[in-house]
Amino acid sequence: MARLMVLGFLNKRPMSGYEIQQHLQQGRTEEWTNVLPGSLYHALKQLEKEGLVKVREVIRTGHRSKAVYEITEKGREVYTAMLREALQTPDLPYPRNFYSALAFLADLPKEEIRQALSEHIEEIKKKMENLKIGRKAKTEAGVNAEYIHAIFANAEKHIRLHLEFLHELQQLLEKAKLEDIEIPKMEEP
Incomplete structure (x- = not known):
């Protein structure tokens, strides 16, 4: 789920992990996605290793720096396939x-x-x-x-x-x- 969410946000525009996290928190998305901040950053790193996202730029402010990620062409293909699969596969929420x-x-x-x-x-x-x-x-x-x-x-x-x-x-x-x-x-x- 974290991978789909990250790719979905980056498909809209380049963002930092923090910005993605803020969007998820704003909508209380963790309630229904179970995507927590740790899994979000882990997904970003894995997606980067797989060549599905890449660092577009690193912004430095004082002693801090943040990476802004963008989706790659391969990432778009994987994202589209994931999106299609998620939409056609039943996922009933049984407790x-x-x-x-x-x-x-x-x-x-x-x-x-x-x-x-x-x-x-x-x-x-x-x-x-x-x-x-x-x-x-x-x-x-x-x-x-x-x-x-x-x-x-x-x-x-x-x-x-x-x-x-x-x-x-x-x-x-x-x-x-x-x-x-x-x-x-x-x-x-």
């Missing part, structure tokens, strides 16, 4: 760890499950707030492309749906007896 834990729900006391679900709900609410802040920042920065707002709307729907599911689990927990799931013995070949 895999959470679903795995639910399979063994009966192994914890009910009170512990209640507490964990409450904490989970609070974290999801924080994610929703961060998403709203990111959407507002994009709007204030003059980003008005309809598809960008559609991305935020879709992300909000995912979060709301997950919150509904968590509340449903809380209700089920209150009225249901947790049954240990029998795991059948599998035949070996």
Whole structure:
């Protein structure tokens, strides 16, 4: 994901790693891309080694210097292929760890499950707030492309749906007896 984001920004115009990071932070992009500053700089260095980006110039201010990168022709080709693949490959956001834990729900006391679900709900609410802040920042920065707002709307729907599911689990927990799931013995070949 970091590689696609870096190449995407540099496809627009030359930028420093810091500027790319600022754009990502402004839109709270790390919430949905999981691209953190460390992975951003690592991706820049890897892309440079592979000849997909290159340093256009180094700007020195006092004792500091920053590299401004630009995408290469080979980088554009790779970027276009990555973009095409990302658009045509389904990437459904299943909460895999959470679903795995639910399979063994009966192994914890009910009170512990209640507490964990409450904490989970609070974290999801924080994610929703961060998403709203990111959407507002994009709007204030003059980003008005309809598809960008559609991305935020879709992300909000995912979060709301997950919150509904968590509340449903809380209700089920209150009225249901947790049954240990029998795991059948599998035949070996």
